[in-house]
Amino acid sequence: MEIMEKAPAKINLGLDALYQRPDGYHELEMIMASVDLSDRITVRPLTKKTIELTTDSSFLPTDKKNHVYQAAELLMERYGVTGGVAIDIEKKIPVAAGLAGGSSDCAATLRALNQLWDLDLSLEELAKLGSEIGSDVPYCIYGNTAYVSGRGEKVEKIADIPCCYVILVKPHMSVSTQTVFKALNVKQAQHPDIAGLRKAVEAHDYQAMIEKMGNTLEDVTILKYPVIRQIKESMMKFGADVALMSGSGPTVFCLVKQEKRAQRIYNALKGFNDEVYLVRMLQCAVE
Numbered sequence: 001m002e003i004m005e006k007a008p009a010k011i012n013l014g015l016d017a018l019y020q021r022p023d024g025y026h027e028l029e030m031i032m033a034s035v036d037l038s039d040r041i042t043v044r045p046l047t048k049k050t051i052e053l054t055t056d057s058s059f060l061p062t063d064k065k066n067h068v069y070q071a072a073e074l075l076m077e078r079y080g081v082t083g084g085v086a087i088d089i090e091k092k093i094p095v096a097a098g099l100a101g102g103s104s105d106c107a108a109t110l111r112a113l114n115q116l117w118d119l120d121l122s123l124e125e126l127a128k129l130g131s132e133i134g135s136d137v138p139y140c141i142y143g144n145t146a147y148v149s150g151r152g153e154k155v156e157k158i159a160d161i162p163c164c165y166v167i168l169v170k171p172h173m174s175v176s177t178q179t180v181f182k183a184l185n186v187k188q189a190q191h192p193d194i195a196g197l198r199k200a201v202e203a204h205d206y207q208a209m210i211e212k213m214g215n216t217l218e219d220v221t222i223l224k225y226p227v228i229r230q231i232k233e234s235m236m237k238f239g240a241d242v243a244l245m246s247g248s249g250p251t252v253f254c255l256v257k258q259e260k261r262a263q264r265i266y267n268a269l270k271g272f273n274d275e276v277y278l279v280r281m282l283q284c285a286v287e
């Protein structure tokens, strides 16, 4: 028996860090949405109690450092699973890019192993387990458009984002989320209006939504990598409705309503960037 789970990438339509908590993490408010750019996780039972991880990506560790490995190990230990598992990660989402690729792989592994090992855990239980591994994992258990708060563990599904095209550009460098948060000065940073953004999404008001989109981490990452600002500017110049960095970066995405314009922007960006993707939202509301 083999089980396959899709692990979609996410973008942050909004990300605000309110303050740093005594445990070192930041209290966050985010609006997240899944895009149609997915890794694929396949799990297969093994009789020997072992975790064998394989992947087509040369950027990923295949040992305990990988969140997918940690997910399997956590379920095995917590629920006394006797057998083992072979897990394969087919990678499409850029690594360390601000698109939650690793977290989504981890979440997909939890969902797949829940089935493979007949654990009968609810999505809430899987999200709680996932939060022990990484802050973005609980959102990735559910996907869709969501308001996410706390450290990342409070996930509330909201109305789907208005349908549009998404063009993603991943610059060459990889960014460490920890380093970006460390460099953030919450008091001096810009804070997007997440409540207003949520309202706009729930009202299916695309125009209001793009006006409210913002990411408090953007200035921090741009300071280190000015190329992010250049990509944003070229996206707007080529006709995007809005352009923003996702998560802690460095991936920049832009939204656009019309397919033809999306294709034009994609072609223009492809001229001077290696990693460019044109995708749709995974779930969206037709206005």
Ligand code: C5P
Pocket: 024, 025, 026, 027, 028, 133, 134, 135, 136, 150, 151, 152, 177, 178, 179, 181, 182
């Ligand atoms: O939870 P995760 O390991 O994915 O987080 C990576 C790093 O991002 C943390 O070590 C922390 O520095 C930072 N972070 C934070 N506040 C959050 C989530 C992550 O400061 N809510």
